[in-house]
Amino acid sequence: MLDKPDKRKINFYLIIIFLFFWIILTELLFNGNSIFPSPSLIILSLQDLFSSYDFLLNLISSVSAIYISIFITILIIKIKYPFINNNSRIINYLMQIPKFFFIVPEILIGTLLIYWFRDSYFIKLFYAVFIISIFIYQTILKYDLSKIADKIDAVKSLSVTEEMVRKKITWKFMEPEIFKNLIDNHVYLWSTVIAFEFIQNSDGIGFILRSSLEFNDLAVIISLIILIAIIVYAAEKLLKFINDKYFFWN
């Protein structure tokens, strides 16, 4: 087994080797090929990305749809969760509805939303909220309440109401799991929102991707992939930092 510093060293050398071959092959041997653009071309395309493709505005559109919807969804469920009475038959039936979406690829629902609402930014936001709700709902369904049964009993014996128990204990114990599930599905969330934007063809990273594909602009596609990878990586680090800071007991 390799320890962490060794792995880092190996990764570093692999990147150096990749860069070396990339430069040699694309700048010197196969300059102007249509399979993989050279580094100099990609650097030039970055300028294009910002000026012709309005990268910043489109990035804001995607980023806000993803992260605002995370915030909104957690907030809505956090407020609603304590009042969901598990003993109510009607609520139990209603809670079964989202299970239908576990088996339908979300992008199909997204396509339907685009058909109905076309260019709306808010429908993208709604779509992201819908996907995140499914993630959270799955976590809530999977959560093993028997792990905290004793804690709940102890608090119930202090005449604490059912709503308060759900708000102050059950939800609090689920929160780190929900957040962890969101981090695990973070890249998937990006992918599905980009796919939505790609079909919607109105704004966002998916829109740039579609336009660059239409213009056969391979250099822009590659530079977009690199930029998005960096942004997603940084966002994931930030989410992990928030997770460690706010759910320190987990």
Place this chain on the structure above:
Amino acid sequence: MTDLIVIKDLTKTFNQQNGVRKTILKNLSLTIPFYENGNITSIIAPSGAGKSTLLKIISGIEKYDSGNLDFHNSVLKIKPFIPQSNSILPWLSVKENITHWLKLKNEKVSDDKLNQIIGDVGLTNYENYYPQNINSGFQFRIAFARALVFTSKIILIDSAFNNFDLDTRNEIYTMLKFVVDKYRLQIILTTTNIMEAIYLSGKIYLMSKNPAEIFFELKNENKFNELQTMVTSESFKFISQQIQTEFQTHSGITLIHYLD
């Protein structure tokens, strides 16, 4: 009412996963006397007999199917239950864990009283620690202090010392005895541990399994000050033997009086 609790013909059934109803308690009757100066009453029963269910019913967490429960006039609606496993919240500090639920109910405890309780249960200087940084003995102390701030006269402890080593158990026993005397508490303790019951309790009940019924009770007037001297004493050996014999005769089981 002069007794602490009078339970008559208590029956409790559960729905099992296969849909079949299982009877945990069937027509269980029990009268626990009220002790003016406080007391620990133990209920010894084998695992799975329904000890936790009984305590939860007394506490009001679980509903029962039929029967009657009456409490002494001094017993408040809140009857704190301390379960077998750790029941404190990891995101709150020791002090917050103790006062959290009281604050949520818009009730207050004075700083003096809080500090006194914290001192009495042995948590002084640990107020700002988080539960994950302290051992299970301290976690029990927090749960106990949380029960104490509710000024309830009765506290229900469900086999909470099973996972403690002997030193920790000894410290907790000493703390319990002190606090019961000081606050004149009525504690009902369920356990599988004969030694623990004899050391702590003035009154001991023996409960069988399938069906759960109280088949023997004894008054324990011995005051033991040290666990190590108790286990070598003749009176301990006598009571311990008596309990073993009763279990053997009634249920055909042998309980171990743990010393590990």
